[in-house]
Amino acid sequence: MIKDIPDSEFKERQKKVQEKVRENGLDIAIVHSHEADFANVRYLSDYWPIFETAGVLIPAEGDLMLLIGPESETFAEGRSKIKKIRKILEYRESAEPSYPDIEIDSFESVFEEASNGKKVKRIGIIGYPIMPITVYESIRKAAPDAEIIKSDDIMTDMRIIKSENEIALLKEGFRISELALIEIINNIKLGMTELEIVGIAQASMYANGAEYEAHPTYVLSGKRTNNAIGRPTHRKIEKGDMIQLCIGARVGGYSPSAGRPVCIGKMSDEMRKLVEVGLEAHYKTIEFIKEGVIAKDVVNKFFDFVKSKGCEKNLLYGPCHGLGMIEVERPWMESDSTYLLKENMTFQVDTFLQSDNFGLRWENGIRVTKDGAELMSDKEMRIIEI
Numbered sequence: 001m002i003k004d005i006p007d008s009e010f011k012e013r014q015k016k017v018q019e020k021v022r023e024n025g026l027d028i029a030i031v032h033s034h035e036a037d038f039a040n041v042r043y044l045s046d047y048w049p050i051f052e053t054a055g056v057l058i059p060a061e062g063d064l065m066l067l068i069g070p071e072s073e074t075f076a077e078g079r080s081k082i083k084k085i086r087k088i089l090e091y092r093e094s095a096e097p098s099y100p101d102i103e104i105d106s107f108e109s110v111f112e113e114a115s116n117g118k119k120v121k122r123i124g125i126i127g128y129p130i131m132p133i134t135v136y137e138s139i140r141k142a143a144p145d146a147e148i149i150k151s152d153d154i155m156t157d158m159r160i161i162k163s164e165n166e167i168a169l170l171k172e173g174f175r176i177s178e179l180a181l182i183e184i185i186n187n188i189k190l191g192m193t194e195l196e197i198v199g200i201a202q203a204s205m206y207a208n209g210a211e212y213e214a215h216p217t218y219v220l221s222g223k224r225t226n227n228a229i230g231r232p233t234h235r236k237i238e239k240g241d242m243i244q245l246c247i248g249a250r251v252g253g254y255s256p257s258a259g260r261p262v263c264i265g266k267m268s269d270e271m272r273k274l275v276e277v278g279l280e281a282h283y284k285t286i287e288f289i290k291e292g293v294i295a296k297d298v299v300n301k302f303f304d305f306v307k308s309k310g311c312e313k314n315l316l317y318g319p320c321h322g323l324g325m326i327e328v329e330r331p332w333m334e335s336d337s338t339y340l341l342k343e344n345m346t347f348q349v350d351t352f353l354q355s356d357n358f359g360l361r362w363e364n365g366i367r368v369t370k371d372g373a374e375l376m377s378d379k380e381m382r383i384i385e386i
């Protein structure tokens with residue numbers, strides 16, 4: 001069973017991204033990642049920074065470089081698929097140690113090395129929305145006359161269609177996520193705290209092969225289930241509570257999530273209606289998806305269906321977002337999305353409905369096929385009352 005992307009696929013990625021740098025008329029591209037949004041750097045190198053941040057320098061010609069902070073050299077040497085590694089002060093921890101006794105490189109030195117001493121005229125930034133000002137300013141200082149261009153589409157275009165290995169890793173992540181979900185359903189009890197239930201999920205995920213959590217584990221109860229984004233607390237589970245479970249196990253860098261609403265005891269009539277509408281809308285969305293469909297058409301049909309059930313006031317967004325190394329990644333599927341769905345795009349079907357007193361989320365991963373959508377998770381897709 002696959003647990004990692006093979007070296008050959010990393011080499012293909014590195015070759016392809018360098019071709020795209022040339023096609024875009026860039027002398028150099030700088031890819032930026034940090035611990036939470038690690039995907040672009042890991043996609044090219046399998047390196048995943050901790051405490052520090054990281055980058056990949058992609059020259060138009062020559063070898064790629066992994067750019068790391070001053071403390072990560074031995075870690076990077078043991079992990080990175082990019083063998084040329086350079087330490088840059090600006091990738092240090094946020095406490096900003098000066099490291100006077102560590103020999104480090106600079107953007108000036110790596111630019112000169114990557115360009116063989118030629119003047120760098122056009123620099124692409126990949127990971128622009130998360131690049132800190134300290135790194136950006138250092139790049140600008142190193143090449144004051146260069147044009148700096150937001151170039152995230154280079155990596156998005158590469159990552160949007162998944163390989164056979166990527167899909168296998170997502171499926172394995174969903175399998176492990178569902179095992180953890182079932183473990184919670186079988187062991188949840190009144191009086192447990194949300195964080196105790198998180199512990200059940202974590203123990204199951206790691207025991208069954210996860211390398212990490214795909215995202216902060218959602219166990220939200222009571223009124224806080226109407227939080228589209230939230231964190232578990234020490235709140236104790238009470239009878240009649242709606243509980244939102246979103247459980248994700250990361251495998252080989254890929255980050256799925258299985259989302260199910262659960263009620264301790266019988267659901268109220270209001271709860272049951274909204275849970276059933278959400279489940280039906282969830283499956284409708286999956287029916288709407290196949291290769292060649294315009295993304296916004298899926299969204300509009302989803303909205304129309306929810307409105308036909310009288311639940312438009314319960315909508316916040318919907319119904320899908322990209323899925324891969326990050327559990328929420330480009331492309332989003334929104335009412336202004338004009339791109340065509342293509343085979344082997346992967347999405348998280350994310351059906352979130354909320355009221356004043358509770359909310360619910362159904363989540364499953366799908367792969368776009370020529371004829372429809374292949375579900376990557378389907379366990380416990382039922383009205384769950386415990």
